[in-house]
Amino acid sequence: ELDAALVAIHGTGLNMRGDIVASRSWPLGAIAEDLRRVASQTPMTAKEFTRINRAFGELHADALEAVCSDAGVQPDLAVLHGQTVFHAPPLSWQLIDPWPTATRLRCRVRYDLRSANIASGGQGAPITPLADFMLFASPDEPCIVVNLGGFVNATLLPRRCDSIDLIRGYDICACNHVLDHLARTRLHAAFDRDGMAASAGQCDEGICARIENAIQPSPTSHARPRSLGTGDEAIRIIEMTSHLRAEDACRTAVEAIARCIARTLCSETNASAPTPHSIPLLIAGGSARNRALHTALTSHWNGPVRTTNESHGIPVGMREAAAMAILGACADDGVRYTLPSVTGARSVVMESALIENGNTNFPDFRAV
Template sequence: MSASELYLGLMSGTSVDGIDAALVDFAHGPRLLAGRACPWPEDLRARLIALGQGGEATSLDELGELDVRVAHGFADAANALLESAGVPRERVRAIGSHGQTVRHRPHAAYPFTWQMGDGNVIAERSGMTVVADFRRRDVAAGGHGAPLMPAFHTAMLHADDEDRAVLNLGGIGNFTLLPRHGEVRGFDTGPANALLDVWCERHTGHPFDADGGFAASGRCDPALLQQLLADPWFAQPPPKSTGREQFHLDWLQAALVGGETPADVQATLLELTVATAAEALLREQPQTRRVMACGGGVRNPVLMTRLADRLPGIVVESTTAHGLDPDYMEAMGFAWLARETLAGRPGNLPSVTGARGPRILGTVYPA
């Protein structure tokens, strides 16, 4: 393996449940050589969640310090992965770092998206070239800056003999639509693990609903589900993207009338995730024959079963069936995006993000 074929991807998503690090060999596949999940310090995680769902920073000094602390976390995750894999940093061409989204405002008067994690600091602490800040160029070109994974999904999972879709069940759900012929599209579908996790943690003390057991102990509340589905965001046509600033605990609390059991609310949130994904797919690409799921939601059998129930006649499976680890798909995707950037190739799909055209994404921070 030459240095030019090894890339390292770093990803922390809307759930802020940790940093996923993936070491990828692009000479054979791509092939995931090693993966590692590194937790955030609890105080930092709590602050990032608060900022991500619309909280205000106490000062510019706090924002500057958080940017560096996040970068420390990403660099430490990269170093830990290489150490555990026994791979010298000199063999890695570059790190692709997503950063941690703390605000996403593609519809603002002055649109912006902000992912913390200073690439300068990551490069210094890791000793490797870093490509970071992938989303803002697309936003500058009139796009949403999200989702960015459809280009990677197209390269890895497109087929000429059937219409497919890739469903990422992370903090936010999002689809990549891969028709046999025609334009690739992608869009966010709404909340997934971000709400499920925060509600579960509040009422059980556990950071996520292991195997969907908490949801399975309750029943979906039809009235609450309809109230949540009435949010105007769900009726917006693609391209569209969202995050914790739209779907957060206060948003949920505003829909509760009182007296709901926590388990019933969890079951309703699970059904919200499934309903919004299934309805979006049947509306936007009804001829789909295969859904390949990735992200933490794949580990929730209750969610996956309900999704299959909602999509009769469509194969619903994990990306594992196609040789791609669902836990590290996004980290692998940002390794791939770093490779595209250094090769001078665009990393966005205007049909997905709404940008004015293809753009080379990210900023390069040399080792």
């Protein structure tokens, strides 16, 4: 699905906050298989690349037009991340044609959000930690935002009153790339809805250890953050679980991912793995709906584990959409949204590409 959110931005610069006014998840339809083909490096003609790029851009315009129409709002800025079909810095491609959105919404459009940082010597990922700080940082205690998307990425947030220089963020391991591949090949479904199959399975400890070893991050220094982008682990993991029942394969993969997350975060928060830490985890992304994964995380982390919907009223599927709106508004305000402590380099030019347009007189609803 394509997640679109209409976000009201209040304030400017580092003092801004965002409230979701309306949101919608839009089915990808046939374009989903096209995007998988591109991401898997399937050879195709320039015409095919161009067709997929345009179709994906039209789909964005459809979704944004619908969410704005439903809310009765004309936005003055749209922010498009696109689909990451390749990421191995210094090479990265977030596929999207922004022009259908610009022409149909008649608003300014920001896109290509990572290239400036990569060209400046950074990893170009993760890019959401500053937005996480604005959306989720607590005045009272640190917390960790864990996005359970194609990859697991984590943002370690200081208190809201602390310096943004204390924010840390990195990718941890593959998540939906693995779980959805398992669902397609073993359950013959797009994904394991609510983790029902995994909840009905048993964990194979031997295979679980092998999967965790395959997906766990290699040691990195803070000067060179970890940035992932292929999901090649999925194919290897499918092969590891081939002799297991489908439900057991799903449960084993979920357990391995949860253990990898907990172990990595324990290490990063100076706890002695596998002893869990008490810092709250706020989970978002598609697999935050996977009850088996939520349960596994809770069992390996003795602090509270809550969804972003439970903690801040932001639906788990809309965290990234809301974050993109924040990043676009930051760029409008002249704030570089990538953090050197996260991506490894400071962007030397203003970030994101911009299509100018005429409708800029709606300050209460500045970004989608």
